Amino acid sequence: MNNITDIHYGPLPADSPYVKPFRFHYTQNGKQKSWDLLKVHDSVSIVIFNVTRKKLVFVKQFRPAVYHGIISGDGVEPGCIDMKKYPPELAVTMELCAGIIDKPISTIEIAREEVLEECGYDIPVERIEEIIRYRSGVGTSGAEQTLFYAEVTDEDKIASAGGGVDDEIIDVVEYDLEEARKLTDKGTVITSPPSFLFGLLWFLTNRAPKN
């Protein structure tokens, strides 16, 4: 998945369908204020536990945003990225199965589709449990994310499915409970988002088998 070359970047075209920035104005206690924002889609995220093998199912993928976060933190300019020093593997993240809500179907149906498309498990919505809704960001975008939980078995697996659709390149990985628990230990430095860490710890606290 990591055969990535020729990284560069430039201005955002005005017609980007994904990133729609704008300035928000308001008056608070008589004082005019503004805040620069971004419109992003609401989304779903699913903690998947394979009960046949007692493994958590996560996804890994190259994330341009994380790559940029790493190089810009070091002050690297857009036109001169040393890909030996900054190999794309640095920005391969581990995440929960997830997806944006970009179709007029229910949130749980979106979750069902993502479990199939990204991880290859075909389960009905009745086996998907809604856990918590929160805002995926509060600084620049306030989109809602719904966290779900699903237990799957090896028998739910469709051999030809998983890994994403269209242009997506997604690796499915499995973690046993002990390995997964270590990811929330003090001292961890991880490219995952906080929603991954919360979903994982919520599972370990509330749903993980006790032995």
Add this chain to the structure above:
Amino acid sequence: MNNITDIHYGPLPADSPYVKPFRFHYTQNGKQKSWDLLKVHDSVSIVIFNVTRKKLVFVKQFRPAVYHGIISGDGVEPGCIDMKKYPPELAVTMELCAGIIDKPISTIEIAREEVLEECGYDIPVERIEEIIRYRSGVGTSGAEQTLFYAEVTDEDKIASAGGGVDDEIIDVVEYDLEEARKLTDKGTVITSPPSFLFGLLWFLTNRAPKN
């Protein structure tokens, strides 16, 4: 804090110091791809536990991004916001004490300043413990956030401090452990970000007093 009026929004000026959108290009497995991104600052976030009163210390504030997320989810257009139907209180979030890294001082010093400026507790860096580093977002911005933990006492409180600096309007709130634990229960719908939920659950799992 919620005396908020005259909400409207418009295009992002090209010189925004906060939101710097751009298009990122790369080639993956021989295929040219692009991803639209945003440069945001790295940040810190601090779980604060007042051991004198056995209370967690959180902050509340009006978040334009969350307000926009709520109204745009309902299809409300920028020029005609019904503030009776959508009162600003809907977008007052509960979060961990936090701040962006916008000064050339160490990350833990930034954390120390935020604990003082937002919550009014004056403690040395030796009493602030680094927990985990993760990426605060992986879709549109890949900035790093460092999660810290600090125990404070009533004696650390500076009467004149807290509530933010400059234009910030921040309320400090306290939660006992039982109230806080409920926020991570199944069925919660909250305007907080996942980093809040993770920091809270990490504390409950690893640092909360056991009785």
